[in-house]
Amino acid sequence: MAMTYVQKVIAKACGKPSVAVGDVVEPEVHLAMSHENAALVINQFNEIYKETGLDAKVWNPERIAIIFDHRVPAESSKTATNQKKVREFVAKQGISKFHDIRGDEGGICHQILPEYGYVRPGKVVVGTDSHTTSHGALGAFAFGIGATEMASVWTLGNILNVEVPATIKVNVTGKFLQHVGPKDLILHLIGKLTAEGANYKVLEFHGEAIKNMKTSGRLVICNMSVEAGATSGIVPPDEETLDYLKNVAGVSDTIEIFGPDSDAQYVQTINIDVSSLSPQIACPHTVDNIKPINEVSGKKINQIVIGSCTNGRLDDLEAAARILKGKKVARGTRMLIFPASWRIYREAMHKGYLADLADAGAIICNPGCGPCLGVHQGALGDQEVALATTNRNFKGRMGNPNSEVYLCSPDVAAASAITGVISDPRVGG
Amino acid sequence: MGKVVFKTGDDISTDIIYPGRFMATVLPTETPQYAFADDADFNKKLKSGEFTPNSIIVAGQNFGCGSSREQAASCLKGYGLVIVAKHFSRIFMQNSINLGLQTVICPDIEANEGDELEIGDNFVLNKTTGKKFNSEPLPKARQAIIDAGGLIPYTKALLMKRAGK
Numbered sequence: 001m002a003m004t005y006v007q008k009v010i011a012k013a014c015g016k017p018s019v020a021v022g023d024v025v026e027p028e029v030h031l032a033m034s035h036e037n038a039a040l041v042i043n044q045f046n047e048i049y050k051e052t053g054l055d056a057k058v059w060n061p062e063r064i065a066i067i068f069d070h071r072v073p074a075e076s077s078k079t080a081t082n083q084k085k086v087r088e089f090v091a092k093q094g095i096s097k098f099h100d101i102r103g104d105e106g107g108i109c110h111q112i113l114p115e116y117g118y119v120r121p122g123k124v125v126v127g128t129d130s131h132t133t134s135h136g137a138l139g140a141f142a143f144g145i146g147a148t149e150m151a152s153v154w155t156l157g158n159i160l161n162v163e164v165p166a167t168i169k170v171n172v173t174g175k176f177l178q179h180v181g182p183k184d185l186i187l188h189l190i191g192k193l194t195a196e197g198a199n200y201k202v203l204e205f206h207g208e209a210i211k212n213m214k215t216s217g218r219l220v221i222c223n224m225s226v227e228a229g230a231t232s233g234i235v236p237p238d239e240e241t242l243d244y245l246k247n248v249a250g251v252s253d254t255i256e257i258f259g260p261d262s263d264a265q266y267v268q269t270i271n272i273d274v275s276s277l278s279p280q281i282a283c284p285h286t287v288d289n290i291k292p293i294n295e296v297s298g299k300k301i302n303q304i305v306i307g308s309c310t311n312g313r314l315d316d317l318e319a320a321a322r323i324l325k326g327k328k329v330a331r332g333t334r335m336l337i338f339p340a341s342w343r344i345y346r347e348a349m350h351k352g353y354l355a356d357l358a359d360a361g362a363i364i365c366n367p368g369c370g371p372c373l374g375v376h377q378g379a380l381g382d383q384e385v386a387l388a389t390t391n392r393n394f395k396g397r398m399g400n401p402n403s404e405v406y407l408c409s410p411d412v413a414a415a416s417a418i419t420g421v422i423s424d425p426r427v428g429g
Numbered sequence: 430m431g432k433v434v435f436k437t438g439d440d441i442s443t444d445i446i447y448p449g450r451f452m453a454t455v456l457p458t459e460t461p462q463y464a465f466a467d468d469a470d471f472n473k474k475l476k477s478g479e480f481t482p483n484s485i486i487v488a489g490q491n492f493g494c495g496s497s498r499e500q501a502a503s504c505l506k507g508y509g510l511v512i513v514a515k516h517f518s519r520i521f522m523q524n525s526i527n528l529g530l531q532t533v534i535c536p537d538i539e540a541n542e543g544d545e546l547e548i549g550d551n552f553v554l555n556k557t558t559g560k561k562f563n564s565e566p567l568p569k570a571r572q573a574i575i576d577a578g579g580l581i582p583y584t585k586a587l588l589m590k591r592a593g594k
C-alpha cells in the first residue's frame with residue numbers, strides 16, 4: 001500500500017509493514033519531552049503507579065527530555081517549588097536529557113531538542129507542549145499531548161490510541177523576495193487554511209522553496225503548523241537535514257532517511273508560489289486573521305518582541321541586527337529580544353548582533369519563553385499593542401486580555417522598531 | 430439533562446479557558462478557581478457554586494485551540510461541566526477524554542443560555558426549543574478510555590497486565 005511520510009513513520013514505530021489512515025495504533029515513542037509542566041506529569045505518573053505494588057520507574061530514562069523554559073529563572077515561589085520537585089524526580093529516575101536553568105545549556109525546549117540532536121528523522125516524538133510540531137522540521141512525527149497522556153507514555157513507552165492522520169501536501173515553489181521568508185509563508189498558509197483547517201491532519205511540506213530552506217526556517221513552518229490545527233507539520237528529511245544533524249547538532253551515528261511513496265494518497269494538495277509573497281501579519285485575536293503588511297502598516301506599536309521557539313534563532317537575530325545597526329528604537333516603543341537558547345545567545349554575542357541591538361535600545365532578555373505566554377516578563381498594559389515574532393496572538397496571550405498582539409517576521413519587527421509603527425522592511429530600511 | 434449556563438463563539442483558546450499566568454497551578458483540585466479567569470463575571474458564577482454538575486457550556490468551532498495545557502480541561506471538569514461544541518481542537522479533546530471531562534461534538538447545535546438540553550448517545554435535544562441535533566459518536570478507541578474511567582485507570586490496567594499481575 002502506498003503511504004504518506006507520516007504513515008511510514010507510524011508503521012515503523014508499530015513494527016508493521018503498513019498502516020492506513022484512520023487505523024488506531026500504539027506506536028513506540030522515541031523521545032518524550034516536557035518542560036515545567038513535568039510537575040503535573042509526575043503527579044499523574046505517581047497516580048498510575050499508586051496501589052499497584054510496583055516500583056514507579058519510567059520506561060526508559062534515556063528517552064525522556066525535560067527542559068525548563070517557560071518561567072526561567074522562576075518568577076514565583078510556586079514555580080520554583082515545581083522546578084525543585086522536577087529536579088528531584090530527574091535525579092531519582094536517572095533522566096539524562098535534562099536542561100536546567102543554566103547559561104551554558106539552557107533554552108526553549110523546541111530549540112534544545114534539535115540543537116542537541118535529540119530528534120531523529122523517521123521517529124515518533126511527543127511533547128507536553130502544542131508546538132512540539134516543530135520537530136517535524138527534522139522529519140520526525142512530532143505532536144503535542146497533555147500531561148496525563150505523557151504520564152502514560154512514561155509508564156508504557158507507547159502512545160495509546162493514535163489515529164493515523166490524513167495528510168495535506170503543501171507544495172512550495174519559487175524564491176522568497178528580500179525580507180520575506182518562512183514566517184511569512186506559514187502565516188499565509190494559516191490564513192488560507194484557517195485555524196481549524198488542518199485539524200487532525202498532518203501538513204507534509206515539499207517543493208523547491210522547502211528544499212532551499214535551512215533547518216531553522218523549517219522549524220518555523222513546522223512550529224506554527226499547529227496554528228492551522230494540524231497534528232503535525234513535517235518536512236521529509238533530505239541532505240539539509242543530515243547536514244544540520246551532523247554539523248550543527250553534532251550527531252555522529254549513521255542516520256537513515258526515507259520519503260513518502262510517490263503514489264501516496266493526500267486528502268488535499270495546496271500549491272504556493274512564494275515569489276510574489278509580501279510580509280504577512282496575523283492580526284488580533286486569532287492567528288488565522290492574516291493580512292498583507294500594506295493593510296496594517298502605520299499601526300502604532302508599544303512593544304516589539306523578537307524571540308520564542310518560532311523566531312528566536314541566530315538568523316532571526318542577525319536579520320534584526322542588520323536592520324537596527326546604527327539606528328534607534330523609536331521613543332514610545334520598547335523592544336525585547338529573547339534568544340531561543342543560550343547557545344544562540346552566545347553566538348549572537350560573539351557575532352556582535354546583541355551589541356547592535358542593545359546599542360539601538362533593545363532589551364536583551366535571557367533565553368526562555370519570556371513574554372510569549374505572558375507570565376514572566378514583558379506583560380502589556382491595558383490597550384497596549386505588541387508586535388511579536390512569536391506564534392500566538394490570542395486574547396490575553398501576553399498577560400493582559402485588554403491588549404492586542406500582532407504577529408510578524410523578525411524583519412518586520414526590526415523595521416517597525418525604528419519607526420514605532422508597523423513598517424514594511426522592504427521600504428526605506 | 431442539563432442547563433446551558435454559558436454560550437461562547439468560535440476559537441475559544443486555552444488562553445481564555447485557563448490563562449497562561451496560572452500555569453504554575455497544576456493539580457486538578459486547584460485549577461477550577463482559574464477557569465475563565467479573565468471573564469470575571471462567569472468565573473465568579475462558577476466559584477459561587479450556583480451551577481449544578483452537568484451544567485452545559487455551548488461553544489462554536491475549534492473549542493480549546495492553542496496550548497496543550499491540561500489545566501484547561503481539568504478546571505472545567507472540576508465543576509462537572511459538559512461542553513457541547515460544533516467541534517473541538519485535537520489536544521483539548523484528547524485531554525478531556527483522558528480526564529473524563531464530558532465533551533459532545535454537535536456540528537449544528539443551536540442553544541442559548543438558560544435552555545435545557547438532553548444529551549443522548551447520538552443526539553442533543555434542546556428541550557426549550559424542541560429542536561433535535563445529531564451529535565458525532567466518539568471513535569471506539571477513545572470510548573475505551575472513557576469506559577475505563579479515564580487514562581489513568583486505563584494505563585494502570587495495561588501496566589498491571591504487562592507486569593503479569
Ligand code: SF4
Binds near residue numbers: 070131368390391
Ligand atoms: S516560546 Fe512561547 S510558544 Fe514557544 S514553547 Fe515557549 S511559551 Fe510555547
